[in-house]
Amino acid sequence: KMIMDIVSDLLLFPVAILTWRWSRLISFSIQLALIASVAVRLGIEQARIVSVLTGLAGAIELGLALEFPTDADSTMRRAKVGALLLASMATDGASWLLFKATGDWCLPSVQIPVLLAIGWICLKGDPK
Numbered sequence: 001k002m003i004m005d006i007v008s009d010l011l012l013f014p015v016a017i018l019t020w021r022w023s024r025l026i027s028f029s030i031q032l033a034l035i036a037s038v039a040v041r042l043g044i045e046q047a048r049i050v051s052v053l054t055g056l057a058g059a060i061e062l063g064l065a066l067e068f069p070t071d072a073d074s075t076m077r078r079a080k081v082g083a084l085l086l087a088s089m090a091t092d093g094a095s096w097l098l099f100k101a102t103g104d105w106c107l108p109s110v111q112i113p114v115l116l117a118i119g120w121i122c123l124k125g126d127p128k
Contacts, residue, residue, distance in 0.1 A: 008108035009037045011115040018122035022078055026085065029057035048096055055089020058082040080121050088114045 016030040036050035062082030069075040088111065095107040 004108040004112065005041075005105075008111045008115070009034065009041075011112060011119070012037065015115045015119050015122075018119055019081060022074065022081065022122065023057075023061050025057045026061050026081060029054040029085070048092070051089055051092035051096075055086050055092070058085025058089065062086060077121050077124070081118050084114055084118055084121075 012030055012034040016027045016034065019030060020027040032050050033054050036047035039047035059082065062079050065075050065078035065082060091110045091114075092107060095105065095110070099105050
């Protein structure tokens with residue numbers, strides 16, 4: 001279980017770097033998620049609320065990509081990453097409720113595929 005937490009946390013920084021070229025807002029929110037993750041490991045449970053900010057950044061990016069499209073490739077990448085982060089926020093919320101009810105923290109099992117998908121979206125080609 002701890003290994004999944006570590007893998008999940010280790011993916012945050014590279015994904016923050018990959019998203020920087022498309023969205024500084026999303027990159028910053030992922031960097032903030034990394035800081036929050038360290039805080040949670042240090043026992044500061046309130047840091048879990050940062051997932052709301054990451055989801056909000058995804059929602060903003062999704063809205064901006066659809067409202068002010070650039071080229072089709074870049075717009076679709078930004079929209080996909082935004083949608084993934086927005087969906088991830090909902091999963092974070094459900095994970096937190098489960099954690100409060102049972103003490104089981106299942107988020108890394110969802111966060112790892114989301115971060116890998118975002119990394120794949122960013123690596124598929126060069127942004128314009």
